[in-house]
Amino acid sequence: MTVMEQRDAYRPTPPPAWQPRTDPAPLLPDAEPFRVLGTDAAAKADARLLHQLYAEVVRGRRYNAQATALTKQGRLAVYPSSTGQEACEVAAALVLEERDWLFPSYRDTLAAVARGLDPVQALTLLRGDWHTGYDPREHRVAPLCTPLATQLPHAVGLAHAARLKGDDVVALAMVGDGGTSEGDFHEALNFAAVWQAPVVFLVQNNGFAISVPLAKQTAAPSLAHKAVGYGMPGRLVDGNDAAAVHEVLAEAVRHAREGGGPTLVEAITYRMEAHTNADDATRYRVDAEVDAWRDHDPILLLERELTERGLLDEEGIRAVRDDAEKMAADLRERMNQDPVLDPMDLFRDVYAEQTTQLREQAAQLRAELDAEADGADR
Amino acid sequence: MTTVAAKPATMAQAFGRALRDAMAADPSVHVLGEDVGTLGGVFRVTDGLAKEFGDARCTDTPLAEAGILGTAVGMAMYGLRPVVEMQFDAFAYPGFEQLISHVAKMRNRTRGAMPMPLTVRVPYGGGIGGVEHHSDSSEAYYMATPGLHVVTPATVADAYGMMRAAIASDDPVVVLEPKRLYWSKDSWNPEHPTDVEPIGRAVVRRPGSSATLITYGPSVPVCMEAAEAARAEGWDLEVVDLRSLVPFDDETVSASVRRTGRAVVVHESGGFGGPGGEIAARVTERCFHHLEAPVLRVAGFDIPYPPPMLERHHLPGVDRILDAVARLQWEAGS
Numbered sequence: 001m002t003v004m005e006q007r008d009a010y011r012p013t014p015p016p017a018w019q020p021r022t023d024p025a026p027l028l029p030d031a032e033p034f035r036v037l038g039t040d041a042a043a044k045a046d047a048r049l050l051h052q053l054y055a056e057v058v059r060g061r062r063y064n065a066q067a068t069a070l071t072k073q074g075r076l077a078v079y080p081s082s083t084g085q086e087a088c089e090v091a092a093a094l095v096l097e098e099r100d101w102l103f104p105s106y107r108d109t110l111a112a113v114a115r116g117l118d119p120v121q122a123l124t125l126l127r128g129d130w131h132t133g134y135d136p137r138e139h140r141v142a143p144l145c146t147p148l149a150t151q152l153p154h155a156v157g158l159a160h161a162a163r164l165k166g167d168d169v170v171a172l173a174m175v176g177d178g179g180t181s182e183g184d185f186h187e188a189l190n191f192a193a194v195w196q197a198p199v200v201f202l203v204q205n206n207g208f209a210i211s212v213p214l215a216k217q218t219a220a221p222s223l224a225h226k227a228v229g230y231g232m233p234g235r236l237v238d239g240n241d242a243a244a245v246h247e248v249l250a251e252a253v254r255h256a257r258e259g260g261g262p263t264l265v266e267a268i269t270y271r272m273e274a275h276t277n278a279d280d281a282t283r284y285r286v287d288a289e290v291d292a293w294r295d296h297d298p299i300l301l302l303e304r305e306l307t308e309r310g311l312l313d314e315e316g317i318r319a320v321r322d323d324a325e326k327m328a329a330d331l332r333e334r335m336n337q338d339p340v341l342d343p344m345d346l347f348r349d350v351y352a353e354q355t356t357q358l359r360e361q362a363a364q365l366r367a368e369l370d371a372e373a374d375g376a377d378r
Numbered sequence: 379m380t381t382v383a384a385k386p387a388t389m390a391q392a393f394g395r396a397l398r399d400a401m402a403a404d405p406s407v408h409v410l411g412e413d414v415g416t417l418g419g420v421f422r423v424t425d426g427l428a429k430e431f432g433d434a435r436c437t438d439t440p441l442a443e444a445g446i447l448g449t450a451v452g453m454a455m456y457g458l459r460p461v462v463e464m465q466f467d468a469f470a471y472p473g474f475e476q477l478i479s480h481v482a483k484m485r486n487r488t489r490g491a492m493p494m495p496l497t498v499r500v501p502y503g504g505g506i507g508g509v510e511h512h513s514d515s516s517e518a519y520y521m522a523t524p525g526l527h528v529v530t531p532a533t534v535a536d537a538y539g540m541m542r543a544a545i546a547s548d549d550p551v552v553v554l555e556p557k558r559l560y561w562s563k564d565s566w567n568p569e570h571p572t573d574v575e576p577i578g579r580a581v582v583r584r585p586g587s588s589a590t591l592i593t594y595g596p597s598v599p600v601c602m603e604a605a606e607a608a609r610a611e612g613w614d615l616e617v618v619d620l621r622s623l624v625p626f627d628d629e630t631v632s633a634s635v636r637r638t639g640r641a642v643v644v645h646e647s648g649g650f651g652g653p654g655g656e657i658a659a660r661v662t663e664r665c666f667h668h669l670e671a672p673v674l675r676v677a678g679f680d681i682p683y684p685p686p687m688l689e690r691h692h693l694p695g696v697d698r699i700l701d702a703v704a705r706l707q708w709e710a711g712s
Contacts, residue, residue: 131487157452187445349490355625
């Protein structure tokens, strides 16, 4: 057969017309962040929910202030404050059912507390007497996660496992704007979309990854736009508007629970404090920028809405503040007690059963402790 | 029934049979990784599992090792027993953060509330003519990570037994599968699978009196061959197969060296910062007064793994092992 004959005999199947696998249009976030408070939508908002959000956000602000104070008093090793971000923290906790799971980052102790965790247990990591101060299964709050975005694939795996078992469970995973640059963010969103796992990803875009502003972090139109690349809806919400965050997250949770798969929510907020007490924010941002956000404070937005609608008066405000003060006083008192430490705990729970090597090392530490005690007695 | 071939089975088939039996025995066992489903794995270890147990139990994942390990952590949090495959030694590295910061530490950081019954299968080592990034001996990285168990079989029977033990363990276990032994066969019979013993014990593969070769995984058959060859030189070598690098069986190793008075550690991994340094130190610390000579190491060179046409110069072979044995300060006539 000649080349020409071959060419005549070969009739390749034409490639099928290319089509997008998923229609991107419904996945795209709106141009403007979704807002409720101060808009016409607020009239439809449930008054009881608004009041609950208000009370929790005020408590959250007080909690942040107390934890920061405890750091200055040397009672916490470090505290990454979520001051200014309380609307996101609180809404994330409130949208979940008891059987659902929360996957917090290190800045999200408030979300864990709002979900019902004892604040002392939530702060154990930051006090430094152990890593995770609680049994994650008790409130279905995963360990506070310090390595950025690594908790996101955990949320996907857990939600996937729950669905395989036929359980009606949703996982909500929290991450910051900086975390969206991590490979684990990408891998988690991709796995979640491929598996249609019942997960909600909440990105709190607070403007900074320690000192690095968002413009140096991404060239994407918004972080919510990243969802489209994975084939899941992206939603943009005003992160200081607790009612809006609650509504968007609740919708995403419902969507996930009904088998619709994951959603990426970007909440635009602002980190009012430095990264942690060990950080100096004046090196990378000006006070005027911080002050501009004070007019858009989550407490202010709720208070304005509730008072304008006659749902909150001076007495109501005082009651909420008193409740927050009580929580802070209790936290202060309990954190001012020295934790009881047992150095021998170091060798516990490394493995289900101690290896010979660890038994030998535990014996060494025991002997050192005994010698120390003998020395102290003398 | 399983697709395991008629006896004698290969090591790859024994691993597969162990996965199959574990999945049949416990519905919480899930296999996930790249190409583990329809294809049955690039080494065919997971052959037939997706067909027998369905895609939900044996899952082809997106191509992302951190994602595989990270989602497996979440699955374990919810009470499943994931078995993940890292396709090749050097392709496991993107998963290190998940492995080191979460898999290995989760039990400890939650005070035992959240154990990680996770098995990580890693085909490892050289000698198969693989091009770049397909032949690493990565065991030292895993050994240096508290919270992980690290095992590696050298026989077909151990391949089955260790895989079952790893999956049954409530701790994370890294099972290093010696690629070069995947197609090896011995008397193991898949119709009568081995008893499963807990991980952590070394065995004496060949008793001897002159010196002990301490080794594991792909280097065990090489040491057995060296021991046979040594008979011609008048040396009766004992071969200890460690089987488990973590936990380390000091007892079996020390007992052997106290008997023979001489020891050589043999592995493919580079010598500097490799397992052999730790093993030699442990033997010296425990057996000093029984030693007739310093503990020697025969290891891969401290170089990036060589291209396949040069790898035979890198891998410890019989001659290099016998050269080391000859340097064990034998007195004339002994």
